[in-house]
Amino acid sequence: xxxxxxxxxxxxxxxxxxxxxxxxxxxxxxxxxxxxxxxxxxxxxxxxxxxxxxxxxxxxxxxxxxxxxxxxxxxxxxxxxxxxxxxxxxxxxxxxxxxxxxxxxxxxxxxxxxxxxxxxxxxxxxxxxxxxxxxxxxxxxxxxxxxxxxxxxxxxxxxxxxxxxxxxxxxxxxxxxxxxxxxxxxxxxxxxxxxxxxxxxxxxxxxxxxxxxxxxxxxxxxxxxxxxxxxxxxxxxxxxxxxxxxxxxxxxxxxxxxxxxxxxxxxxxxxxxxxxxxxxxxxxxxxxxxxxxxxxxxxxxxxxxxxxxxxxxxxxxxxxxxxxxxxxxxxxxxxxxxxxxxxxxxxxxxxxxxxxxxxxxxxxxxxxxxxxxxx
Amino acid sequence: xxxxxxxxxxxxxxxxxxxxxxxxxxxxxxxxxxxxxxxxxxxxxxxxxxxxxxxxxxxxxxxxxxxxxxxxxxxxxxxxxxxxxxxxxxxxxxxxxxxxxxxxxxxxxxxxxxxxxxxxxxxxxxxxxxxxxxxxxxxxxxxxxxxxxxxxxxxxxxxxxxxxxxxxxxxxxxxxxxxxxxxxxxxxxxxxxxxxxxxxxxxxxxxxxxxxxxxxxxxxxxxxxxxxxxxxxxxxxxxxxxxxxxxxxxxxxxxxxxxxxxxxxxxxxxxxxxxxxxxxxxxxxxxxxxxxxxxxxxxxxxxxxxxxxxxxxxxxxxxxxxxxxxxxxxxxxxxxxxxxxxxxxxxxxxxxxxxxxxxxxxxxxxxxxxxxxxx
Numbered sequence: 001x002x003x004x005x006x007x008x009x010x011x012x013x014x015x016x017x018x019x020x021x022x023x024x025x026x027x028x029x030x031x032x033x034x035x036x037x038x039x040x041x042x043x044x045x046x047x048x049x050x051x052x053x054x055x056x057x058x059x060x061x062x063x064x065x066x067x068x069x070x071x072x073x074x075x076x077x078x079x080x081x082x083x084x085x086x087x088x089x090x091x092x093x094x095x096x097x098x099x100x101x102x103x104x105x106x107x108x109x110x111x112x113x114x115x116x117x118x119x120x121x122x123x124x125x126x127x128x129x130x131x132x133x134x135x136x137x138x139x140x141x142x143x144x145x146x147x148x149x150x151x152x153x154x155x156x157x158x159x160x161x162x163x164x165x166x167x168x169x170x171x172x173x174x175x176x177x178x179x180x181x182x183x184x185x186x187x188x189x190x191x192x193x194x195x196x197x198x199x200x201x202x203x204x205x206x207x208x209x210x211x212x213x214x215x216x217x218x219x220x221x222x223x224x225x226x227x228x229x230x231x232x233x234x235x236x237x238x239x240x241x242x243x244x245x246x247x248x249x250x251x252x253x254x255x256x257x258x259x260x261x262x263x264x265x266x267x268x269x270x271x272x273x274x275x276x277x278x279x280x281x282x283x284x285x286x287x288x289x290x291x292x293x294x295x296x297x298x299x300x301x302x303x304x305x306x307x308x309x310x311x312x313x314x315x316x317x318x319x320x321x322x323x324x325x326x327x328x329x330x331x332x333x334x335x336x337x338x339x340x341x342x343x344x345x346x347x348x349x350x351x352x353x354x355x356x357x358x359x360x361x362x363x364x365x366x367x368x369x370x371x372x373x374x375x
Numbered sequence: 376x377x378x379x380x381x382x383x384x385x386x387x388x389x390x391x392x393x394x395x396x397x398x399x400x401x402x403x404x405x406x407x408x409x410x411x412x413x414x415x416x417x418x419x420x421x422x423x424x425x426x427x428x429x430x431x432x433x434x435x436x437x438x439x440x441x442x443x444x445x446x447x448x449x450x451x452x453x454x455x456x457x458x459x460x461x462x463x464x465x466x467x468x469x470x471x472x473x474x475x476x477x478x479x480x481x482x483x484x485x486x487x488x489x490x491x492x493x494x495x496x497x498x499x500x501x502x503x504x505x506x507x508x509x510x511x512x513x514x515x516x517x518x519x520x521x522x523x524x525x526x527x528x529x530x531x532x533x534x535x536x537x538x539x540x541x542x543x544x545x546x547x548x549x550x551x552x553x554x555x556x557x558x559x560x561x562x563x564x565x566x567x568x569x570x571x572x573x574x575x576x577x578x579x580x581x582x583x584x585x586x587x588x589x590x591x592x593x594x595x596x597x598x599x600x601x602x603x604x605x606x607x608x609x610x611x612x613x614x615x616x617x618x619x620x621x622x623x624x625x626x627x628x629x630x631x632x633x634x635x636x637x638x639x640x641x642x643x644x645x646x647x648x649x650x651x652x653x654x655x656x657x658x659x660x661x662x663x664x665x666x667x668x669x670x671x672x673x674x675x676x677x678x679x680x681x682x683x684x685x686x687x688x689x690x691x692x693x694x695x696x697x698x699x700x701x702x703x704x705x706x707x708x709x710x711x712x713x714x715x716x717x718x719x720x721x722x723x724x725x726x727x728x729x730x731x732x733x734x735x736x737x738x739x740x741x742x743x744x745x746x747x748x749x750x
Contacts, residue, residue: 028403066441069623203626248444251578
């Protein structure tokens with residue numbers, strides 16, 4: 001066995017994306033102690049930068065020491081108690097994962113099902129709220145990574161508030177790539193991931209909790225079933241007045257990376273990043289359509305950072321992905337769940353949302369499809 | 376806000392320790408996809424290297440994508456079902472955390488309490504097993520990070536087997552520093568951490584599960600309460616035959632680092648590492664005693680990688696730690712829990728277990744105590 005030297009890849013799947021040298025260099029700086037005051041100062045900066053990215057003043061904003069699924073679980077285990085009803089909007093893989101989380105907390109999940117590739121239907125969501133007046137939570141995915149569809153987070157949060165429900169919002173793929181406005185929406189518990197549009201390595205899940213959510217956590221009848229993800233304990237480490245108390249050892253170097261990637265987002269500006277994503281999406285979409293390929297998600301419901309492409313009849317989707325990877329060093333994503341085998345997913349995240357990368361991707365896709373045809 | 380440049384530190388606390396340049400460089404290599412076949416090949420190497428480190432043939436050996444507390448929780452949520460009785464040996468902070476895990480899974484924790492700084496008393500553990508014939512699990516910490524005491528893992532595992540109990544063993548601080556022999560002990564579920572004697576950055580928790588534990592997981596009456604830590608799902612990603620299925624996005628770059636640090640351990644050899652730890656412990660202990668300081672853990676129950684030192688009467692323990700950090704760039708650990716304020720904890724882990732570091736530490740401690748006295 002030898003040291004692992006990864007192959008050169010352009011990562012145009014659903015995340016991770018290529019991490020910039022600047023972030024990789026930051027991550028490789030010497031490890032220091034997780035209770036060192038220099039480190040604690042950096043933790044405070046990360047929290048402030050995350051508030052900027054989430055557009056929130058929420059005090060309880062921090063990165064969970066695990067991937068997006070740990071952040072998801074953090075939201076559910078803290079807010080769902082046995083017997084609670086949660087309305088879960090399901091229009092892809094990650095809505096289904098939310099449903100699993102509710103039932104594993106002993107809650108009752110009422111699902112609002114929409115076709116994959118469609119946004120959550122707010123009319124159906126409202127009907128479910130009316131049919132379940134005792135519901136405590138509405139949970140939905142803003143940007144479904146499995147389909148490339150965007151749901152109307154502002155409207156779903158408004159509806160939930162009207163029916164006195166808390167919201168749990170998945171912004172794993174959205175944060176940094178399209179508008180996320182936690183305070184404007186009034187979203188209560190929100191999680192994201194470091195490896196999508198924040199363009200950091202995977203392994204951290206930024207979360208933010210509003211005052212209503214924290215009140216619910218403080219007034220639970222039962223203990224949070226996860227010790228690792230118990231907000232009451234996490235608060236003692238991340239934001240105790242007069243000294244941090246040890247909870248777990250934070251993933252120090254990953255936090256260096258997140259800090260740097262958030263600084264880069266701040267330097268660019270949120271609106272500038274969103275408009276960059278949008279214009280490169282248009283370039284990619286135009287190029288795909290000019291190749292005769294179909295982009296099934298309607299403009300307006302689309303995610304500029306993650307584009308689902310229908311695999312044409314007679315084309316072997318796995319073969320094209322293999323050719324893209326082996327001949328061109330480009331990773332694109334396969335379909336997940338019920339879309340497996342019928343779509344590709346092309347992600348333009350972080351520095352990969354650029355005209356150069358779009359051209360590279362289109363050229364490689366053309367060549368791969370031609371080579372597959374003539375092989 | 377600017378890029379974070381960490382201060383220079385020699386990390387002689389309870390972990391993390393200084394990470395070698397070789398491991399930091401490995402970590403900073405370009406991120407690739409978590410389903411890339413090159414990455415999957417490296418995952419297999421990590422599993423094989425972890426089997427080497429744990430001295431086990433267990434197929435189900437992998438790093439959990441979170442810190443040691445996530446690995447701990449993984450063991451408990453998979454093995455403890457509501458109503459199950461677990462005998463938890465408590466001789467420090469981490470035994471207490473195990474107790475919390477049992478009760479949060481709906482289990483009943485029967486504690487065997489020993490004084491902090493003492494190993495687990497096997498006679499008391501046996502009495503508890505006899506008094507609770509229906510117990511399902513015996514849980515203990517091999518190397519109590521909060522006290523520096525080592526318990527007799529082989530004997531505790533033997534007793535548990537005699538009483539038909541599964542064992543959950545914490546090897547967070549032990550793995551790589553003292554003997555850990557999972558198969559010889561017959562331990563059933565074991566977790567560790569990347570940032571102690573493996574000398575990798577924090578954020579990963581190697582775990583290993585034996586066949587009896589896996590059978591119990593397969594025959595559960597209830598679903599595992601954590602989706603993120605459900606072994607049935609993790610297996611699909613880490614060891615599925617005929618293709619991995621996506622579960623969560625692995626912390627790719629941290630895994631590069633773990634791979635490299637395990638390679639380094641393999642290059643050195645387990646026995647060579649253990650004997651290096653032992654001889655540097657003797658150097659440190661002799662130096663401390665020649666300064667008139669007391670090392671309360673009896674030789675034989677000691678951890679060579681983590682030495683508890685009694686703070687002498689009249690010495691301000693926090694002042695000394697501050698002087699060590701600010702004047703000498705050396706981090707040593709404070710006491711935790713009931714030992715807060717009365718001990719220091721000096722860790723010699725990874726490359727820091729060396730005669731040079733021992734001398735550096737002793738010189739700085741002497742100077743800090745002298746300076747505190749004359750200030």
